[in-house]
Amino acid sequence: MQIRDYILRRLMVLPLLIIGTSIIVFVLTRVGGSPIGIYLSHEMGPEQVQQIRERFHLDDPLPVQYYYWAKGVLSGDFGWSGVSAAPVTAVFPSKLAATMELAIASGIVAVVLGIWMGTIAGARRNKWPDHVIRVVSIAGASLPLFWFAIVLLIVFWVHLGWFPIGRSDPVIFDSIAHPTGFYTIDALIALSPRAFWDAIWHLILPAIALGYGATAIVARMMRSSLVEELQEDYVEAARAKGLPERLVLKRHARRNALIPTVTVIGLTFGFLLQGTVVAEIIFRWPGLGRWMADAVLRGDQATIMAYVMFASILFLFVNLVVDVVYAYLDRRVVLGE
């Protein structure tokens, strides 16, 4: 199968998966109870409550409610976010930028560091760097992010005072315009080194906290696939040609070992995405994750639905991209199996 056909087929399945996800989540949230609580206040009388019930179609059967929700979504209306006291679509973009900036920064940390560590461990298998990296990566898979982040804060914010908390310094924030919502990019656009350093400074701690687990995943995968590749015949054949070990490792083994590593990057992305919920709470980062956490605690179903839809679409899309990249890299793959 051609890569193009494969992509098309996957793209056609994508909406079905998204609809399926939305139905399951919608049903589950509604089963738990009426979402009305978030819209009520103490001053409302029974009549006003009834008005709200009608306005949000809360007395209709579940499929009809879903129909209204889906109809709204298709026309760009994701409902009213109770926690933000604004329409979902109004607050979404700025929060999205905050979350993506954090997730991408930690993603870069994870991929670069993970591949580097995995290569060292795999090439020096069973030597001390391998043991160190193995311990680090096993720990990474078991480390509770909420605890690791707090420990980082205790050490670097409370005790050493090296890094700040939050997303930016308010004075510096006001000093430049924010067209993209990515503070680092905004600072580059405004040509303000001070704002850029401030953005990076605030980013470092949460990016490390969030990226550590993902780094561990990538490093582990890289190590095991490199070890596997190094046992392949073509590596021995490359040595038999007289190539120095540097080229055997870099040109031959590592290149092929990267292929399976790409597949875990999709997985890693899901990991990063769910991690933002916790990291944003702890680092007071004004992104989607904290928004979701607030919504969860207050039963704000419109926000929860919007967030879950966003997360699943993004997750599915990243996985599609990863599959395509994988198919492109590994020409031996027979697509569609």
Add this chain to the structure above:
Amino acid sequence: MVDASLSRPPVRGALVETAARVRLRRTLELTGRVLSDPTTVIGLVIIVLMLAMALLAPVITTPNVPDPYQMPRDWGAVRKPPLTEGHLLGTTNNGGDVLYGVIWGARTSLYLSLLVVSITVVVGTIIGSIAGFLGGRFDNILMRIVDVFLSIPELIFALAIAAVLGPSFANIVLALAVTFWVKYARIMRAQIMRVKQNDYVDAARVIGDSKLRIYFKDILPNSITPVMVQATTDMGHVVLVGATLAFIGLSEAGIAEWGVLVSEGQAGISSGRWWASTFPGLMVFLWALAFNLVGDGLRDALDPRTEGR
């Protein structure tokens, strides 16, 4: 020349016995291999210590009345640092003894992981078995449902469910169970598809065994190992995710649960009170680490190909 054995009826006893003996021998070998890896042994030791702590909690501490799973409140000893007389690991904002929380938290975590893992293993194995064994339309529908479940990161899914159910520890169990069964269904289905093709299954069919008998005698024992490995790892993972949900605030406040304790201690860190969060979080880490190490060790021991990776 005609092979004489063909004219004889196959002897079931002989077949079953050899299979059982092979299994026993493999189990012994496996135990040896598992115990030869120092990291696995470290994991096992931590697990044993954790279990001892959980089981002996009422003995080593004075249970709080009326509900021992609630943190005690000693308003006379609020925000004490570690190594204070009577409060080895210090106290929380509400005068809760951190050590008490750490110990009873182990019991809470044991409940949580045992409940969730046993529910999901049973449900997932049954559903996956039916799908793999019967195939056809049921299998198709199931796999589509699995796809949908897998299209959302697990924490977010569990978070959404727990959100609707309302904040309580029981609901965390439920949310995790709803999220985690999918993994087992998938593993079991794939295993069954694989095992089904083995000759001994055909052999059993040829001698006229019933489907149910084939399933319990031949298929299940030969496909359950990956499920058990996953279950071992999940004993730790469930606590990790469960504590995260509790940290976010989906459990009742004031219970002796590690995630809740970390969350409650978080407020004090800017004033230098590091202990209330640090110790309970460390426990979550050790718990998850121990089961991860043992799960890894099991997987490596079962698959000699991955030796030394």
Add this chain to the structure above:
Amino acid sequence: MLTNLEESVAVVRAPDVIASVRDLKIHFSGKRGMVHAVDGISFDIRDGETLGLVGETGCGKSVTARSFLRLVQTPPGVYAGGSITFRPRRVCDDCGGVGCRECDGTGRVAAHCPACGGKGCRTCSGTGEETVDLLSIPDAQMRALRGNRIAMIFQDPGKALNPGLTVRDQIAEVFLQHRTAEILAAAGVSPDDVLLRRQASQKSRAFEKMLLAVPPLRSGRNRIDAALDTMVADALAQTQIPNPRKVMERYPHELSGGMRQRVMIAQALACNPDLLIADEPTTALDVTVQARILELIRELQQRHKTAVLYISHDLSLVRRVCDRVMVMYAGRIAETATSPQLFRRPTHPYTRGLLGALPGRGAHRGRLAAIDGTVPELVNPPAACRFVGRCPDEVAACSRTDPPMVEIEPEHAAACFVHAPPVKAPASRPVRTP
């Protein structure tokens, strides 16, 4: 164990010996002790001959082959003793490697011993030729020989070619590693150009490659690439691959098994090696393709007069391609002879068993003879004949000491107390027939 036979052969016929293995021992540390995979074997490979090394799986033949390139992984492997001396040739001055009368058409001439300048001394055993011990030279020197003077063809070309690189890139590597001067000359680039010289010996780092992608420097790089293209295409054309320029842009998985093995051969012969090690080069191929690949190896070998060490488990195949054959069993050499001799007069019971196991020979039609029993475990083996327990003609002496190699007729020796009894004389020098 240094056998008398090997010495005598070298003196009697005295064809140029390209490589000599003496008492080679390669062990592997296993869970239950040292596995003696190769346990004291000695033999010579003569210039231009095809020497077959035959044995069952696990008898040590592949390990022996790999030790010529020092490719045995250490650990778990250990070079426990012995030596492999090798006499690398150099490119003929008169023809520059093309082949002329001076070098007998091989393009290679003997290299002078650096210790005595060709006069003959202890280092070169009086031959005056450069002699190296493959097991003790430094890594860098070993790498300079690999793929250059000693090359190897692997069993499964589908696995031994990197799936992620084009055929061109994989063959070009060999030239870049060993033929930098030639590439520079063909590209018309001065060898003093450091950047391009590093590029033509694949030493460039990432930043140098970036520099070379910039226009003024790019033309030099492009000339090197063009020169390489020609060299690769020529190498492929030698193996009768049709349309080499097109094939070289392909990835291995896009080629058939036979084509892949041709690529492997082109890669191995790219630098006109003195010794080619062929590790079961046709086992992974279809039967119809096997014959053609064999012919190709034979033909190229004769044209370049390359010595070939041919590893196989297939006696009938070895008979067709090899001048001499060594039968290996459980880490030892059981018998060695010229091909005709071995098939006319197999002496060691193991050889006889192997020949008996060939279909259409001796045994009744429709029944395959097999050797009873299994290969012994090679963990700390006792001093005894390795074939004890499976041997039909066993005597008491067999389980007491190792049988030495004893000459039966010229060029033919076996290690067996029964069929090749050692001469009882104290000097124990076997009788030599002129």
